[in-house]
Amino acid sequence: MDQEIEETQEKTDVQDQILIAALQLFAEKGYFNTSLIDIKEAAGLETTGTIYQHFKTKHRVAAQLYANILDSLSVSIDDIRHTNEKSSEQLRGIVDLLFKLTDDAPDVLRFLLILNVKEFLPEARPLHQSVPFKKIINIIEVGIKEGEIRNISPQLGYAEFFGIIDNTLRLLLTGFFDKKADFYQAQAWLAAWNAIAKK
Amino acid sequence: MDQEIEETQEKTDVQDQILIAALQLFAEKGYFNTSLIDIKEAAGLETTGTIYQHFKTKHRVAAQLYANILDSLSVSIDDIRHTNEKSSEQLRGIVDLLFKLTDDAPDVLRFLLILNVKEFLPEARPLHQSVPFKKIINIIEVGIKEGEIRNISPQLGYAEFFGIIDNTLRLLLTGFFDKKADFYQAQAWLAAWNAIAKK
DNA sequence: GTCTATACGCCGATAGAC
DNA sequence: GTCTATCGGCGTATAGAC
Numbered sequence: 001m002d003q004e005i006e007e008t009q010e011k012t013d014v015q016d017q018i019l020i021a022a023l024q025l026f027a028e029k030g031y032f033n034t035s036l037i038d039i040k041e042a043a044g045l046e047t048t049g050t051i052y053q054h055f056k057t058k059h060r061v062a063a064q065l066y067a068n069i070l071d072s073l074s075v076s077i078d079d080i081r082h083t084n085e086k087s088s089e090q091l092r093g094i095v096d097l098l099f100k101l102t103d104d105a106p107d108v109l110r111f112l113l114i115l116n117v118k119e120f121l122p123e124a125r126p127l128h129q130s131v132p133f134k135k136i137i138n139i140i141e142v143g144i145k146e147g148e149i150r151n152i153s154p155q156l157g158y159a160e161f162f163g164i165i166d167n168t169l170r171l172l173l174t175g176f177f178d179k180k181a182d183f184y185q186a187q188a189w190l191a192a193w194n195a196i197a198k199k
Numbered sequence: 200m201d202q203e204i205e206e207t208q209e210k211t212d213v214q215d216q217i218l219i220a221a222l223q224l225f226a227e228k229g230y231f232n233t234s235l236i237d238i239k240e241a242a243g244l245e246t247t248g249t250i251y252q253h254f255k256t257k258h259r260v261a262a263q264l265y266a267n268i269l270d271s272l273s274v275s276i277d278d279i280r281h282t283n284e285k286s287s288e289q290l291r292g293i294v295d296l297l298f299k300l301t302d303d304a305p306d307v308l309r310f311l312l313i314l315n316v317k318e319f320l321p322e323a324r325p326l327h328q329s330v331p332f333k334k335i336i337n338i339i340e341v342g343i344k345e346g347e348i349r350n351i352s353p354q355l356g357y358a359e360f361f362g363i364i365d366n367t368l369r370l371l372l373t374g375f376f377d378k379k380a381d382f383y384q385a386q387a388w389l390a391a392w393n394a395i396a397k398k
Numbered sequence: 399g400t401c402t403a404t405a406c407g408c409c410g411a412t413a414g415a416c
Numbered sequence: 417g418t419c420t421a422t423c424g425g426c427g428t429a430t431a432g433a434c
Contacts, residue, residue, distance in 0.1 A: 030318035032231035035409060047419050048410085058410065116315050119229035126373050155376060156383065160390045163366030168358045174325050177354060184355065191359045191394050234427055246401050247428085257428070405430075412423075 015054045017043040019068065022061050027107035031062055031120040062120055069108055073132040081135070087143030088197070092189065094136060095165055099185040102169055113170055128158075136162065140196070150198045157196045164192040214253045216242040218267065221260050226306035230261055230319040261319055268307055272331040280334070286342030287396070291388065293335060294364055298384045301368055312369055327357075335361065339395070349397045356395045363391040 021042035025034040036048040036058055045051070055061045080093035102109050111117075117124055127133060140157045143149035149157060168188040171177055177184055220241035224233040235247045235257055244250070254260045279292035301308050310316075316323055326332060339356045342348035348356060367387040370376055376383055 128375050159367045159370050160363050164359050164362040167362030176327050195390050
């Protein structure tokens with residue numbers, strides 16, 4: 001039984017190694033510029049065959065990666081919703097999370113925001129129709145109902161609020177800005193919230 | 200001499216056919232999912248060899264396409280700057296242009312905004328450091344100096360203003376919105392301008 | 399200068415030894 | 417269940433006939 005646990009443990013570790021290596025390479029070079037040989041080497045494996053023990057195809061590697069990222073984001077957003085009452089606080093929490101991720105795990109945000117995921121995962125829903133982003137739109141809807149946010153269509157509110165946040169993150173990730181991230185975070189939050197807040 | 204002109208004319212036409220076909224396919228499927236055989240067929244050619252008469256490599260096709268789009272945009276922006284005095288009017292003109300393009304030539308904007316150009320043109324400057332977009336930042340700088348735009352860093356102003364516009368265009372291009380484009384254009388302009396205008 | 403035929407390499411995927 | 421060896425195919429690019 002100990003053995004079983006060890007094996008399971010090890011298998012999980014190898015899977016994670018592969019996913020981590022793939023994330024880094026996809027974020028850096030893109031899906032199509034990354035071969036399984038690249039992934040194998042970055043994951044410290046001897047052979048590409050090992051990848052096929054854990055994933056049926058290269059495509060599945062990317063699909064799993066995308067699913068994991070969206071799931072993790074979704075959980076974090078739920079957490080933020082439960083620990084904050086007002087829509088403004090919830091949105092603030094999400095913005096904090098995204099900027100924190102830009103610092104701690106830039107490859108995750110590069111994958112989400114810069115790669116054109118549809119190109120290699122054509123069956124995946126567009127980012128803006130994924131579960132976590134639907135939750136953000138829902139927060140905006142609630143904010144409108146409760147009078148914190150001005151009375152616009154939630155989709156438009158999302159476009160305006162998240163347009164500023166998303167673009168700021170993008171510009172941070174591509175090295176466009178010259179000041180520290182914290183500066184832009186504060187400014188972007190203010191501008192984004194002002195764009196949709198009831199005056 | 201007539202013959203020379205005809206030949207030149209024809210050559211130009213074939214080049215354009217290739218570029219138009221490539222634009223459409225790249226915008227729809229992405230660069231890596233598009234083969235030269237696809238392009239040849241969409242351009243109405245018999246053989247991929249013809250493409251190699253006009254472009255050294257597939258990569259050059261994409262590079263030429265990107266250069267043409269940026270040039271054309273740059274010319275349009277110059278025109279807008281010359282026919283409008285105030286920064287607010289110039290920005291308004293650019294927003295009108297971009298929404299018009301979304302309608303008339305969506306593939307151009309898909310290429311610019313949705314594809315991750317760096318993936319297949321690694322040597323190209325990021326969009327936000329390209330000539331036409333530098334001109335937009337310059338307009339914002341002038342607007343700040345002349346007091347139309349509040350006193351923020353031009354880069355931040357660009358992130359806020361263009362974040363809203365860019366995201367709205369993206370959401371239009373991906374079919375996220377349910378109302379007509381005109382509605383979102385008016386709203387996006389207002390929100391974007393309000394985000395940076397001096398109150 | 400346009401089309402035919404083909405070379406060549408790379409990469410995803412697999413079969414099978416150990 | 418990990419590694420070796422290799423297949424098959426696609427896609428870019430070219431060489432050469434017409």
